[in-house]
Amino acid sequence: MAKKAIYWFRNDLRLNDNPGLDRALREAEEVIPVFVFDDWWWDQDNWGLVKTGPFRTKFLLESVADLQTELRKLGVELQLFKGDTVKVLKDLSSKHQTKTVYGQQEHTQEEFELEQAIAESLTLHLEEGFTLYHPEDIPMDIQDLPDIFTQFRKKVEKYAKVRELKAAPTTWNTSGLDACELPTMADFGQTDPSLDPRAVLEFKGGASEAKARMDHYFWKTKKLSVYKKTRNGLIGADYSSKFSPWLANGCISPREIYWEIKKYEAQYESNESTYWLIFELIWRDYFRFVAMKYDDRIFWKAGIKGRAPKWRKDKRLLAQWAEGRTQDEFVNANMRELAKTGFMSNRGRQNVASYLVHDLGVDWRLGASLFEHFLIDYDPCSNYGNWIYVAGVGNDPRPNRKFNTQLQADRYDTNGKYRSRWSNEVLELNL
Numbered sequence: 001m002a003k004k005a006i007y008w009f010r011n012d013l014r015l016n017d018n019p020g021l022d023r024a025l026r027e028a029e030e031v032i033p034v035f036v037f038d039d040w041w042w043d044q045d046n047w048g049l050v051k052t053g054p055f056r057t058k059f060l061l062e063s064v065a066d067l068q069t070e071l072r073k074l075g076v077e078l079q080l081f082k083g084d085t086v087k088v089l090k091d092l093s094s095k096h097q098t099k100t101v102y103g104q105q106e107h108t109q110e111e112f113e114l115e116q117a118i119a120e121s122l123t124l125h126l127e128e129g130f131t132l133y134h135p136e137d138i139p140m141d142i143q144d145l146p147d148i149f150t151q152f153r154k155k156v157e158k159y160a161k162v163r164e165l166k167a168a169p170t171t172w173n174t175s176g177l178d179a180c181e182l183p184t185m186a187d188f189g190q191t192d193p194s195l196d197p198r199a200v201l202e203f204k205g206g207a208s209e210a211k212a213r214m215d216h217y218f219w220k221t222k223k224l225s226v227y228k229k230t231r232n233g234l235i236g237a238d239y240s241s242k243f244s245p246w247l248a249n250g251c252i253s254p255r256e257i258y259w260e261i262k263k264y265e266a267q268y269e270s271n272e273s274t275y276w277l278i279f280e281l282i283w284r285d286y287f288r289f290v291a292m293k294y295d296d297r298i299f300w301k302a303g304i305k306g307r308a309p310k311w312r313k314d315k316r317l318l319a320q321w322a323e324g325r326t327q328d329e330f331v332n333a334n335m336r337e338l339a340k341t342g343f344m345s346n347r348g349r350q351n352v353a354s355y356l357v358h359d360l361g362v363d364w365r366l367g368a369s370l371f372e373h374f375l376i377d378y379d380p381c382s383n384y385g386n387w388i389y390v391a392g393v394g395n396d397p398r399p400n401r402k403f404n405t406q407l408q409a410d411r412y413d414t415n416g417k418y419r420s421r422w423s424n425e426v427l428e429l430n431l
């Protein structure tokens with residue numbers, strides 16, 4: 001048993017059902033919890049966009065604040081830093097005389113490089129905690145993951161089981177940790193984005209908020225029972241679960257959602273809708289496993305396919321799209337919603353992505369990068385996995401995934417309410 005260890009929180013900002021944390025607390029006598037706001041998250045990407053925009057920064061700060069509060073209830077102070085994770089962990093390791101660090105396993109390039117850099121001087125124990133199905137439990141080697149979602153889904157549904165939840169700690173042994181202050185938006189050179197009254201929801205980060213949202217969507221309103229019928233909606237808080245930002249930051253685990261659905265099915269009702277939310281969580285898993293199988297290819301222009309069509313890297317067209325100035329009012333409305341709120345429905349995302357790639361002929365990576373900046377639920381695997389899918393260089397077996405955005409608008413915004421809600425907006429994003 002290690003005497004002392006560090007627990008490095010990443011995209012797992014919760015105490016409940018956290019396998020990495022559970023292991024650290026079982027294996028070490030004293031655990032030092034730490035979170036690092038790593039500078040590179042606010043760097044510019046290859047296309048000149050700051051990776052983490054203000055909506056994401058705000059949600060992250062709220063999520064960390066909630067974690068800090070929950071830890072204080074156990075009498076422990078979350079150690080907070082802004083800077084370079086490798087340096088912070090090394091310094092902490094010398095200060096507290098331990099070389100053991102626990103955390104959650106990530107599977108994308110930048111996160112993986114960071115893990116390697118840490119492992120050069122410290123002993124890193126990483127656990128899987130992000131997916132519904134543990135990667136070891138899926139009935140195939142990751143290299144044999146089917147490239148078609150349905151084949152994957154049928155196999156996991158038949159042969160894999162979702163693990164039981166890990167209980168949240170009730171005690172925490174550590175001493176001598178100073179209280180730390182949370183950074184502010186200004187520390188990241190950003191200002192608090194004001195809440196647009198048209199936003200689908202006033203999203204607030206944190207595990208407590210995630211639980212409250214689940215309670216609302218399942219038990220208070222029973223919206224889970226009609227999810228399959230409403231999930232293609234565009235306006236309002238309850239057409240879909242809105243769990244994605246909390247899932248992306250790990251404020252809630254997909255297993256917590258899964259087992260709550262099972263409870264709901266046992267106590268209230270089980271129908272196509274209750275199943276469909278699980279179905280969507282399997283999509284989320286799938287994109288993570290695709291990233292594991294193909295390493296950094298989800299970020300390549302040609303995706304997981306060998307060849308890519310000729311796309312333009314046209315910043316002028318990108319700006320028209322991003323600022324809602326295209327010929328298509330449905331696309332414009334969705335892009336304005338994204339820029340003003342940090343969120344967009346799944347229906348909207350599919351349409352605007354298709355429009356950028358297939359109508360404007362712009363390289364999908366520019367769109368993905370803009371989403372990365374804005375989306376409060378940004379997750380590399382889901383974002384890039386969906387983008388390559390729509391662009392035709394991912395896991396879609398159909399050769400051309402072009403959406404007819406006019407028909408889509410007629411179908412999903414029949415009376416034009418959504419388009420008029422987001423009309424006449426003048427946006428200047430300075431792209």
Ligand SMILES: Cc1cc2nc3c(=O)[nH]c(=O)nc-3n(C[C@H](O)[C@H](O)[C@H](O)COP(=O)(O)OP(=O)(O)OC[C@H]3O[C@@H](n4cnc5c(N)ncnc54)[C@H](O)[C@@H]3O)c2cc1C
Pocket residue numbers: 231240241242243244245247248277280281283284285287344345346347349350353371375377378379380382383384386387390
């Ligand atoms: C181009 C594009 C980019 C996207 N980028 C992201 C992203 O960065 N982060 C992200 O979480 N989702 C992304 N999605 C997927 C999806 O649009 C969002 O997960 C969903 O709109 C979130 O709203 P919700 O939580 O109400 O979803 P619900 O409909 O209530 O679904 C429940 C949960 O299932 C998962 N889910 C649903 N659909 C998908 C999907 N297509 N792919 C992966 N997971 C899914 C999400 O975790 C979601 O919270 C993207 C989709 C597209 C087309």
